Amino acid sequence: GAGVSQSPSNKVTEKGKDVELRCDPISGHTALYWYRQSLGQGLEFLIYFQGNSAPDKSGLPSDRFSAERTGGSVSTLTIQRTQQEDSAVYLCASSSQGLDQPQHFGDGTRLSIL
């Protein structure tokens, strides 16, 4: 499809396990963002990739969170040793370069930590 694709759509895992979330951005979009939305909250910025530049990791809440973007396209967000407070919807977005370019979002991965 032409939109941002995220997988899995839902993930349930036990506390302490590692999880990997995938994002396939819109072809040609150089910017890729990860956000999360906890229950009753707005979207919280996690990390930003732009082309081949070093990512902006300023939003990552702890060192258990990491992300990669291989070949300037697909990105994976990894959460190690998951905690219950990690439960949220994780959203990926992509855009053309520039923060004034609208971000196009995937449908998110709903992560539930038991």
Added chain:
Amino acid sequence: DQQVKQNSPSLSVQEGRISILNCDYTNSMFDYFLWYKKYPAEGPTFLISISSIKDKNEDGRFTVFLNKSAKHLSLHIVPSQPGDSAVYFCAAPDQTGANNLFFGTGTRLTVIP
């Protein structure tokens, strides 16, 4: 600290009437604002934007107004339709060099047929 605020968590409007969704911000450096619409189980979709050099931007049934002195913007939908029922987020790009959109907490709009 929330730099973009939506103080009304929900709003109900009769079909055909005007919906007004409000957003306040604290950072006078913000120079661009966006509204996103989100249906359940879907990601947000871009709706309309406005630059700080303007005080109004219109796109069909959707108009965004910006009052810089009050640090306030609003989204007007007229006439409202049942399909407009969704959560609406306002957002503003970080101006500090960080690559971030600040989002409000959203307003759930219900348009009653």
